Structure formats: structure tokens, C-alpha cells
Amino acid sequence: MYWSARRLHSSDEFRAVTRGGVRSARSHVVVHLTLLTQGEHAPRVGFVVSKKIGNAVVRNRVTRRLREIVRPHLETLPPGSALVLRALPGIQDQSFAELRDDVDSALGTAERKLERRTAAVP
Secondary structure, X not given: OOHHHHEOOOHHHHHHHHHHOEEEXXXXXXXXXXXXXXXXXXXXXXXXXXXXXXXXXXXXXXXXXXXXXXXXXXXXXXXXXXXXXXXXXXXXXXXXXXXXXXXXXXXXHHHHHHHHHHHHOO
């Protein structure tokens, strides 16, 4: 998988997802999901891991873990969708299994919210 093609790059893209999409939060992660474009574009992903999480080594480890957790979900997301995962303080202390459960749960809730929102729009 080519992550550069699947990443959100600009701050405008991150802003569009976080302000215009649906949100689902768990204890250490917040998931934002929206449809940026209609069509057959592959889903795109962005990660927000602030300096409140820790130093660069810790932030990079958290990002790698989140990337690996999201990887299998990319095939199930609707085409043209965009996903932002925002890490909250304390995420660095969670085990991989706990983090995966949080992300899976939050992403499932966000997908259901997005389906309801898009079904309501004619």
C-alpha cells in the first residue's frame, strides 16, 4: 500500500474532515470521518498526534501503531471518504490490543453515523 497516496496532506483537508464530518470518541482516541469527494477515490487517512503525547520517539510510535490498526479498515471505508484519528493524552500507555479495540469501536460508530447522515440527504 502506498501511504503517500492515502494520506491527508494539507491543513485544509484536516480541517474539512474534523469540522464537516462525524465524530466518535473513546478514552484515548477521537475518530473523525467524512466524505470529501464523490467517486471512486480511495479513502484517505490523517493522524494527529500532538506534543502533549510525548517526545518525537513516542509520537512516532503512536502514529505507527495507529497506522497499522487502520490498515485493514481502509478497504471497508466508502470511496471518497477521509478519516482523521486524533490521539489523546495517555494513548502511549495503552497496549496495542486496547488501542485496537478503542479504534475499532470508534470507527464502527463513526461509520454508522456517516451512513445515517448520508442516507438522510436526498
